[in-house]
Amino acid sequence: MIVVTGATGGLGGATVEHLLQRLPAERVGVSVRDPRRAGHLADRGVRVRRGSYEDPASLRDSFEGADQVLLVSGNDPTADLVELHGNAIEAAVAAGVRRVIYTGQHAATPDNPYPASQIHVATEAALADSGLAWTSLRNAAYGPLDVVLGPWSQTGEVAQPADGPVPYTDRADIAEATAVVLAAEHHRDGPVTLSAPTAVTLGDLAEIASGLTGRTVERVVVDDEQWIADQVANGTPPEAAEFMLTWYRAARAGHFADTDPLLPELLGRQPRTVAERLAETIAA
Template sequence: MIVVTGATGGLGSATVENLLERVPADRIGVSVRDVARAQHFADRGVRVRQGSYADPAALRSSFAGAEQVLLVSGNDPAADLVGLHRDAVEAAVAAGAQRILYTSQQAAVPGNPYLPSEIHVATEAALAESGVAWTALRNGPYGTLEQVLGPWQRTGEIARPEDGPAPYTDRADVAEATAALLAGDRSFDGAITLTAPTAVTFDDLAAIASDLTGRTIERTVLNDEQWVADQIANGVPEQAARLMLTWYQASRAGYFAAADPLLAELLGREPSSVADRLAASIAA
């Protein structure tokens, strides 16, 4: 059995949907905090059990019978995510899982200024110490382009701090590739990187947006502290704004500059490009 955590979230849910196209529903289980939100999976024959990283006993029960477990990384900045992830790894081992897959992050290496990198580095270390086979999926940045670029369609500008090249990746592509791995299409030990094939900057994105819209979309570089102040003024908590600032700092230091061809290989096609995604966003 393949058990997926976080199956009511964006990535986990999309991964389960892709799995249902590849393997029988009775080979899929989900571990979710709220089973009512996963009823649509239960209705299709998926095993649904309650489980939470904060409740190791329930987690072990939800993992029972799993040959593979996909651990979707937590995102609560107030939680001890390293400890929760370590408990989840131990629960998967105790349940007899033969392989653990974990949604890590591109460039999850020591020294990366982007603060979540520390969580992923520590979790990958826990996986390496677990005694079972493991795969860390170092996913490229897969937030929506609206989140990445801000309200550029309304303002005519991409106003963000100084950046560097990054392979902005479609979450749908990541979910499809993750399902392919879980279904046994290919198997990898250790860390692998799944990204769009090309890394681009905000300057590149402004040029692409200009071509697509026939308007001149400006790229405005904001001072780091000005950007943080603007975010706070717009209601974003300062801690969250400063965490995001570390992403810009990492990107302009080149941590996300390398794209990887593996995602395309797993999909058997070219992943969605930023031009494709921008065009879809404009059409919507």
């Protein structure tokens, strides 16, 4: 059995859907905080059990009988995510799980100034010490492009801090590849990178948007302190703005510039490009 944590979230939920296209439902289980939110999966024959990273006993129960567990990394900035991931890893050991697949982060290295990287570095170290077979899928940035670009369609500007090349990747492609890894046991031990094949800058994205819309979209580089002030003025808590700024600093230092051919290999096709994704956004 394959058990997926976070199966009512975006990435975990999409991964389950792809798994159900490849495996009988009885071979798939989910570990979720609120089983009522996974009723649509239970109705299709998926085993649904309550499991919370804060409750190790519930995790051991939800992992029971699993050969593999997909450990979807937490995203609560106020929580001790390293401890919570450790709870899940210990529960997997106690439940007799053979392999953990972890959703990590692109360029999760000790020198990356983006603080989330250190959570993934520590979790990978815990996996390495666990005695389990493990794979860390270091996923490239897969959030909606409008979050990265800001309100460009209204302003005609991509006004963000200085950046660097990033292989922005479609979450749907990440989820499908994750399901392939789980279902086909296409495993590579340790960390691997899942990324689109091309890294682009915000300037590149502004040019692509210009070509798609037929109007000029300018790339405006905003000073770091001014950007934080603008974010706070728009209601973002200062600590959240400071945190996000570290991502731009990591990008401009080249930490996210590397790409890897594994994603298209797993998909058996080329991943969706940023141009295709932007065109879809514009059409909507």
